[in-house]
Every structure is written in structure tokens, then in C-alpha cells.
Amino acid sequence: MKVLIVEDEPKTADYLERGLREQGYVVDVARDGLDGKHMALEYEYDVIVLDVMLPGTDGFSVLHALRERKQTPVIMLTARDRVDDRVRGLREGADDYLVKPFSFLELVARLQALTRRSRGQEAMQLRIADLQIDLLARKAWRNGQRLDLTAKEFALLAALARRKGEILSKTTIAELVWDVNFDSDTNVVEVAVKRLRSKLDDPFRPTLLHTVRGMGYVLEVREQSEDA
Amino acid sequence: MKLSISQRLAAMFAVASFVTLAVLGVAMHGLLKRELGRHQDNELQARWQMYRPFIMRNDEAAYWGHIRSKFDNSLSENSRVRVWVLSDDRRFRYGSELTAEQLRSAVTASFGQVRLPDQQEPFKTYSAMVEARGERPAVRLMVGIDSTPFVETLQSFTVGLVALTIVGALGAAALGYYIAGVGLRPVERLSGEAQALSPGRLSRRLQTDTLAPELSKLADSFNGALARLEAAYQQLEAFNADVAHELRTPLGNLIGQTQVTLSRERSVTELKEALHSNLEDLERLRAIVNDMLFLARADRGERAPNRIEVSIAQEVAHAVEYLEFIFEEAGVRVRIEGDAQASIETSLFRRAVTNLLQNAVQHAPRGAEIVVSVLQQPGAIRVSVRNTGSGIAREHLSRLFDRFYRVDSSRSGSRENHGLGLAIVRAVATMHGGTVFAESDDGATTIGFTVACA
Numbered sequence A: 001m002k003v004l005i006v007e008d009e010p011k012t013a014d015y016l017e018r019g020l021r022e023q024g025y026v027v028d029v030a031r032d033g034l035d036g037k038h039m040a041l042e043y044e045y046d047v048i049v050l051d052v053m054l055p056g057t058d059g060f061s062v063l064h065a066l067r068e069r070k071q072t073p074v075i076m077l078t079a080r081d082r083v084d085d086r087v088r089g090l091r092e093g094a095d096d097y098l099v100k101p102f103s104f105l106e107l108v109a110r111l112q113a114l115t116r117r118s119r120g121q122e123a124m125q126l127r128i129a130d131l132q133i134d135l136l137a138r139k140a141w142r143n144g145q146r147l148d149l150t151a152k153e154f155a156l157l158a159a160l161a162r163r164k165g166e167i168l169s170k171t172t173i174a175e176l177v178w179d180v181n182f183d184s185d186t187n188v189v190e191v192a193v194k195r196l197r198s199k200l201d202d203p204f205r206p207t208l209l210h211t212v213r214g215m216g217y218v219l220e221v222r223e224q225s226e227d228a
Numbered sequence B: 001m002k003l004s005i006s007q008r009l010a011a012m013f014a015v016a017s018f019v020t021l022a023v024l025g026v027a028m029h030g031l032l033k034r035e036l037g038r039h040q041d042n043e044l045q046a047r048w049q050m051y052r053p054f055i056m057r058n059d060e061a062a063y064w065g066h067i068r069s070k071f072d073n074s075l076s077e078n079s080r081v082r083v084w085v086l087s088d089d090r091r092f093r094y095g096s097e098l099t100a101e102q103l104r105s106a107v108t109a110s111f112g113q114v115r116l117p118d119q120q121e122p123f124k125t126y127s128a129m130v131e132a133r134g135e136r137p138a139v140r141l142m143v144g145i146d147s148t149p150f151v152e153t154l155q156s157f158t159v160g161l162v163a164l165t166i167v168g169a170l171g172a173a174a175l176g177y178y179i180a181g182v183g184l185r186p187v188e189r190l191s192g193e194a195q196a197l198s199p200g201r202l203s204r205r206l207q208t209d210t211l212a213p214e215l216s217k218l219a220d221s222f223n224g225a226l227a228r229l230e231a232a233y234q235q236l237e238a239f240n241a242d243v244a245h246e247l248r249t250p251l252g253n254l255i256g257q258t259q260v261t262l263s264r265e266r267s268v269t270e271l272k273e274a275l276h277s278n279l280e281d282l283e284r285l286r287a288i289v290n291d292m293l294f295l296a297r298a299d300r301g302e303r304a305p306n307r308i309e310v311s312i313a314q315e316v317a318h319a320v321e322y323l324e325f326i327f328e329e330a331g332v333r334v335r336i337e338g339d340a341q342a343s344i345e346t347s348l349f350r351r352a353v354t355n356l357l358q359n360a361v362q363h364a365p366r367g368a369e370i371v372v373s374v375l376q377q378p379g380a381i382r383v384s385v386r387n388t389g390s391g392i393a394r395e396h397l398s399r400l401f402d403r404f405y406r407v408d409s410s411r412s413g414s415r416e417n418h419g420l421g422l423a424i425v426r427a428v429a430t431m432h433g434g435t436v437f438a439e440s441d442d443g444a445t446t447i448g449f450t451v452a453c454a
């Protein structure tokens, strides 16, 4: 998966590059609008992360130039929480946007959503260790034993299982499970995870659902459980 | 070029007096011309009457020479007057020879004029027939007088009028400029006062009691604007202080924690722990900043951009569903009453309702029922959340929706509540053209908002 980051703020560009590289992406960085436009047009990327405020040429004109020739998915980073910036970005062909300050996990989630969208159909049966999930029938088993999950608990499990090994932030989970796309000071996600855990992990070994403090939750098999 | 008010007034005065004087002058000119004309006519007729007997009494050709000298005599002392006796009979004629054209212009009517070759101005004439007598046929007696004095009088009068008009207009301009200057002096004073205003002296106002009514109205509205500005300014200052205060705690934690961690060799686990803890504080900072940015949008007067027509109760149900687990944990039930259709931005609306429900569940005792009612009112839809519990003291009610305001300030450190929940509710209401309200007595608290509907 190849990503182009067009971002002039050096610290931001550096951590994005490192973070995405560690997530398994091949990353190119352009540090101003002109470079960005050149690279976006010359090379093939699976997705482009484009800052709106850039020296030289701003993000909108890079997007504009790109859309005249290519349909590469683009995520815009807007620093101002201005509706017109967002609306303008989407109207001019951006596929998604994030308002700074954004969380890195959020960006990863959006990137995956975008590239997944272009990859098409996914499996209806998921398997992680002894956990087995049937997305169509909305049922789950561990060790052959049916798990008695409520609809929301199942939705949470499915969201995590679809992104096995990825850390999902609370915001992302709220969006995937409850279709809630705003920050709120509730601990709904924590409560939901606690409930799911009591049915998924308490009776079984190994532990699959892990908390990553300050970041979110991940479903995966770990060598030795850290938060047990 | 931009003209000052005094200059403009002076110009307007000048134009007005010019037009008045010009109209007056033209009228006077016409009047004078008519009067002078009449005067001439009278003189002509009088002279005609005077000369007529000369001819009347005469009826013989032989005697006509006597008449001629009589005319010559009477005319010699006055070059302004001419007399002609016109007749087909050569014997009964008098006066200089006239060409056919001169004759025509003189004789077609009783009054006429004759242009004489040696004279600059034409002679005005009056002619009439003198009936035949004896040998003498009927002849035409024509008297002419020089119109030069008349024309000259009229000309000098015209020049005088034009000069008067111009001088009058200029005078009016000068006077107007002076008067405007005097009249505008209060404005100057006002602008001097306004200049003395500064952010440091926001409570100062313009003096209105000594001003003319027209200006005091302006000054009043200006003062009104100042008052609003002062309020906004003070709010902003308080707000900046609040933000700084609110950000100080997590920032302090971050710096201190990082310094402590780095001051010694640490194991990977310890380092990780510190980073995780930092991340929590940072997330909190991010949440605050994002909320502040959101509130700023409402402050700028932005309206909810993506509205759709929906059932309000259904949107409330959505928010309730989101918080379902929380209600179960807290052992409370939620009931939704009433419904209405309205055009709202659903994510904003749900956010507001979520915040209200969140507060209600935090303050409701176990086993309580939270009631959300949706009420259609004229022009607005009222959404309120009621919960039983200890209630809120009266003095807090009005400030509840202020940013960072918390009834129990000891909760301020808590991770979940940064005191922006109700401020966001108010912002959402504002963005939908609505307002907020809060009521509380010992038993129950009702907090909610309205959204405007068409």
C-alpha cells in the first residue's frame, strides 16, 4: 500500500511518515504544494494525505490539478474547523477530511476505510484463534461454544475483528458501532468493551480483546497478555 | 474626490440660491420688458394723437408744405421720434423714403417696427389711418420712436441681474459653509470623544445629554454597540482566562510527568506507562480544543449547514440507544414523550441530546426515570430532559450553560467532564435558531433547548 503525504509542518510530516511506515505502508513525503502536485501526478499512490495549508501551492489547487488527471483517493487535513474548507474539499473531489488536531489512529482508520473501499468485497467469515464469527448470521463462537451477544456487542466485536490487529480509537468505535460522529464525554465504549470482554475473554484463554491505554482497543492474539 | 459635509452643504446652498435668483431674474426681466414695451406703446399712441390734428385740419395739397415744416419743427428738437405720412398721392406725403420691406414690417399691424439704415436699433412704430377730407385722400400717419434706450436699459438690467445671481450664489455658499461648520461642531466633538475610546476604557460612553436630538440618537446607538462590544470583550477575556486555566492542568501534568520520567534511567515498561499517561492528557487537550473550535463556530453566528427534515423523537431515540449501556450501568430508565417534525442537522442535534442525557444520568439516583419530552410550540420545538435528583441551586441555573462552568467545582479534575457539555448544547441550539433553558426544584431538574421550526 503506497501513500503520499503532502505536509509542510516538519514534525507532523515526520511522525506521519514513521507511523504509517510502521503500519506497513510505503510512504513518500512532499513538503510543499509544488512537490506534492508533481509527485501526485507523476507516481502512482493508493491514497494521498493532503494538508490544506501549504506554502507554494495550497492543498485545494493540488487536489484540483490531481483530479483533472487521476482518481487517487485523497484525505484532506484541514487546520481550521471551517465548514467551507471541508465542503470545498469534498466538492472538489476529496474523499475524506480530518480536522487538526486529529488522532493518528483516526487517520489510520480513515486510510484503511478508503483503501478497503477500493479493494471491494470482504469475507463473511472471520477467524481469530478459536474465535469464529459469521458476519451474515451475526453469530460468534469461541472454542465451538456460541457466544450470547447483544446486537451492539456483536457490532463491536465485528468492528474489531474486521480490523484484527489494528488499534481502534473510541471515536472510531463509536462511529462504527453507533454511527455517532461527534466527540462526547461519555464512556459508552468503555462500558461496551467491558461487557463484551466478560462474554468473550473471561471464560476463555487466550485473551483476545486488549486495551491500549490512551489509544483504544485491539483484537488480536498476543504472545503473553500484558493487561491480564 | 470625497467632499466633506460642509463642502457639500455649501455647494447645495450655492446651487439652491443660484436657481432661486436665476428664476427670479428671468421673471423680473420679462416683467421689465413688458412694462417698458407698454410704456413705449403709450408714448407712440400719445404722439400719434398729438400729430393727428396737424393732418386733420389740412385738406389742400397747396397747404401741405406748411404741414411739412410744422412736422420738421416739432421733430427737430427730438431725434428719438420720427413721423411718416404715407399716401398713394405723392402730394400728401411726409418722412424719409421707406423700402417696400420696411413698409411691410411697419404697417401690417398698428404696432410694428422699422429698421433704419443709419440706426443700430429698430424704431418702434404706431400707425393708423387719418380719414380723407376735401382734396386730401385718407392717409396713414405713422409715428416711430427709437428703441435704443429701451434695449440699453434692458441690457444693463440683465447684466446686473446675472452679476447679482452669481454673487448671491457665492455668498450663499460661503454662508452655508460657515453655517455647516457651526452646525457640525457637535459632530466634531462627538468624534473627538469617540477617538478617546480605547479597549482599556471600554466602560466609557459618549455624552448624549447635551446633544441635538438627531445626534443623540446616533450616539445612543453607538453607545449600544459599545455596550455589546464591552460585554463580548469581557466574555472573551473571561473565556481566555478559563481556557488557559483549563489547559493548564493537563499541560502541567504532561510537562511534569515527562520531566520526572526522563530524569532517571527507566525500563521500557515505565517509559510506556509514562507515554500512555501523556497520551491520555493529550487526548483530553485535543477534545477541549475541538470543542472550543466547535463553540467558536456558533459564536461566529454560523447556522447548522446540513439540515434535513426528521422526526425529533426518532433522533432522541438514537441518542438514547447510544447511551443504552450507560443507563443500564446506572440503573435508570429513559422515556421519550411527544414528537414533532423539524429540519435539523442530526449529528449536532444528537450531540446536544447526548450531553443532556449524560448529565441527567450522572445526577439521577439509581432506579430513577429520565423523561425526554418533545413539545411542538409556536415557531419552535422544545426538547427537554428531566431527571429526579438533588437539583441545582437557583444561583447556578443562569450560569449553567457558560463554558467550563460546573456546579461542583471539585469535579473539574475529572477526566470525562470538562464543563463544556451544556455550552455545546447552547451552541447547537443557537445554530438552529433556538435557545436553552434550565429549571430545578428539590425533586427534579429539567434542562433543554429549542430549535426553530418554520
Ligand SMILES: Nc1ncnc2c1ncn2[C@@H]1O[C@H](COP(=O)(O)OP(=O)(O)O)[C@@H](O)[C@H]1O
Binding pocket: B355, B359, B360, B363, B387, B389, B391, B392, B400, B405, B406, B407, B408, B411, B416, B417, B418, B419, B420, B421, B422, B423, B445, B447
Ligand atoms: N441534570 C442535572 N442535574 C444536576 N446538575 C446538573 C445537571 N446537568 C448539569 N448539571 C450541572 O451543570 C454543570 C455543567 O454541566 P456540563 O456543561 O455538562 O459540564 P460537565 O458535565 O462537564 O461538568 C455540571 O457541572 C453539573 O453540576
Ligand SMILES: [Mg+2]
Binding pocket: B355, B358, B359, B417, B421, B422
Ligand atoms: Mg456534562
